[in-house]
Amino acid sequence: MGRRPEVFVRQVSMAEGRRLQRITRTSKDPVKLRWAIVVLMSAQGQPAPDIAYLLRTSEDYVRDVIHAFNDRGFDALSPKWSGGAPRRIDEQTRDWICVIARCDPRFLGRPFSCWSLTKLRDYLIDAGYVTTISVETVRRVLPARGVSWQATKTWKASTDPDFTAKMRRIHDPYDHPPADGRVLCVDEFGPLNLQPRPGRAWRPAGRPVRLRATYTRDQGVRHMIAALDLATGRLHYRIRDRKRWHEFLSFLKTMRRRWPAEKLYLICDNFSPHKHPEVRTWCAANQVDLVFLPTYASWLNWIEAEFAAVRYFAPNGTDHRTHTEQDTAIGAYIRRRNQRARPRTGFATNSKIRHADYPFKAA
Structure with missing residues (x-):
């Protein structure tokens, strides 16, 4: 050739x-x-x-x-790029994919409680919405139209008939600190048992840290009683073996000695030791005003957010073998936190929990 x-x-x-x-x-x-x-x-x-x-x-x-x-x-x-192959899934079909994804599969005759991408793809083909579609296409259609894979959570609605009045009673000292005293949010944190706790940390890719598993925990539990001072943002605490009314009252006496000249407004939940007659009698005689949360409304207590941070940065990701070791770690974190504390103002100012009917609606 x-x-x-x-x-x-x-x-x-x-x-x-x-x-x-x-x-x-x-x-x-x-x-x-x-x-x-x-x-x-x-x-x-x-x-x-x-x-x-x-x-x-x-x-x-x-x-x-x-x-x-x-x-x-x-x-x-000058390359003249074309727009690729024409779309085989039109806009109306994409809308139907999102509608079906948000439906309970059992409502559509499928014997499972949630869709996987594969099960959703199979249903779309079986029901005649499309003749063929890939799992990857389904995966891209959903977030493009604001549908994401989310965890289902629970919400405990308050059954307190006086919820609105009690919530406003809580919000008032949050929004307008009393001139004659100090607002303290009080609660118990725990139980603090000795066990390996899952947590998060930066690690080399593919090399996670593993903690031992425990089945026998015979060293008992401890409890932390704490108070968040809204005027300074500092967290005051005591760790005790039990959390009866005796320990609670002892903690209140400690707070009373810390601010002897001020009236104390204590935001606390309906845990029975908080309402014990001995506690109520002592509070009435020592200028301590107990402000109780509505039933099933612990999220109104500002200290709950602080407890979440304590749990995340102190015990999580650890495997303490003694209570002394664990108590020391918690104390070290709280001392460092208190050094950077700021007054607490503006509780959930833009949140829907400010609405009076919010607790009666499922999340």
């Missing part, structure tokens, strides 16, 4: 040569840059095989670029 005749670009003018050089220096489109290099090298007398060898491509590719330039000039160096 004879050798194919060489193909070169047509005669290129000085202006066209400068334009080709400018494209090779400034073009950000890799395809346009490659085509311009082919044309420029051919204009300089390089044969197609040599150009193909230098650019690591085929001779046919080089000849196609040269022919295109000879036919259409510089228009041939």
